[in-house]
Amino acid sequence: MANPRSSDRSNNRKRKITVSQSDDEPASSLSSTQVRNARKRRSKQKKRLQDAGVTVNQRNASNAVDPSTQFLKNPKAAPICQAAKRFFTEQCGLEVFSIYQHGQKVGWRTVSKLPVRSTTRDKSEDNSSKSKPKHRVMIGMFQPQSHQLGSSPSNNSTTPDYPAHHASINSVTRTVALACQEMGIGAYNERTGTGFCRYIAMNVERATGHVQLTLIWNDAPYNFTQQELESLQKPPPKLSANQKKRKRQKLQKQQQQQQQQQQQQQREHLQDGKEDSSSLVGRQQLERLVSHLLKLSTSDDTITKDFTLHSLWVHYNASWKHSNAIFDIHTTDPKSWCHIYGPETIAEQLTLPPCPTSIKKAKPREENN
């Protein structure tokens, strides 16, 4: 039952207008002020680029370079390293400023938070099958100074591999994107504030390569009982080919119904200001995704052999506008973090090297290579 106080509040809200982005996108619920502000932001950004003498093509070209690979050939030659050297020797009076680079140049990143977004299928792609959805789920890094997902020049897929990322992160990213696609999970849309899966956060346990995965979910927390959480972790019964086919058809039908239901609820949301109208759809999507991911993680299938979860968490972050934060750190709701599967923490043993650096002032050590 809707909270009467929230209904009162919503009645006092400014009237919202429906803005259709395109035929493929659901209608958004932007107020006239939000539409005006969005237009102003776009205009300001365009002007900034023009003032800087940057054309759209130039910007796209520079954004195509993965910023974490720009100085791979000689990491210590990065401009900031050179600036630091000048600063410490010329302005701070140090005789020497050594720069060290230890370990691998690729695959070093064991922590990553990546946005989950939807992308329209390219017209050149095979669209002969009408069963293929028009949108694909894409997970990757934003291009510099934008909220546009980039694709790797070496790999045009919707989930590009990044050289800096640990192999487990690339593997989990690919698997989650495919799982979202297959399970009909709504990727977050920044313009409309709709869609449930907005980010994934990953931590790699270095000793095993297993990943602590967090789904950042665009909704208020759901109340899962312990029994419900346990049932999500149970492997599904083995099905015959016919049963699998029927299940697939049933799932597709369910997804279509849910999409219609979601659009209907969005319309109701605009009209009635109901606070929790989409929660049921969101909860069903989350349950489907979690079950599927856990099934993949524990399966012996060779296709998913690189996908092993250390643990699975959900973080609920329904903040929209005025916040780009991936984690809603200001929330005081203890339910905003939900531990679903596996150990709560990753254990990391650091191997401390015999001190590689020296602070002996008399004889500064030579830089290592």
Add this chain to the structure above:
Amino acid sequence: MLYFAPNVFRQANLDAFAHIISAIRQRLEQQKQPKLDILELYGGVGTIGLHLLDLPSTRSLICSDENPYNRPCFEKSLSVMEHAFAQRAKYMPYSASDMVTQHNSLQNCHVLIVDPPRKGLDDVVLEALTRVNENSKKLQLLVYVSCGFDAFQRDYQKLKTKWKLEHAEGHVLFPGSNAIETLAYFTLL
């Protein structure tokens, strides 16, 4: 052993960060004070501080951070550590600003370790460090681990009125990116 829940900060390249911890250990071993009381601000789950507890010169460690999710991770690390070392450590779940103002924590430490986020030290912390003689008679060494070089440069301009830069070195933790982690030691003027 360190423990990381998803809602705490973890260095993206722990392999490389271990070299910074080694360097800090070596610097503390050279400190003349026989028994050191160490304070770590912006300490996270204790990635640096917990690795100083076994040094013979360490008498006590106070590690602090405002993120409430860090504390259980820190305490879990203590629970699997040798008791003699674990009992030297204490966690305070407060922001760096609160630590230097409300808890007067600078009064009771010989060594201060700061590992702030990219934006650098909070103004209140900088202010306290530039009035350090009034706040602390014990404090001798400031260890500054910086992931934001621009912020470090700004902070240095204020720190240099009271502190002498003894040594600094750079570590490339994100090879290929335009980023540098700076480790700097300051002593009182």
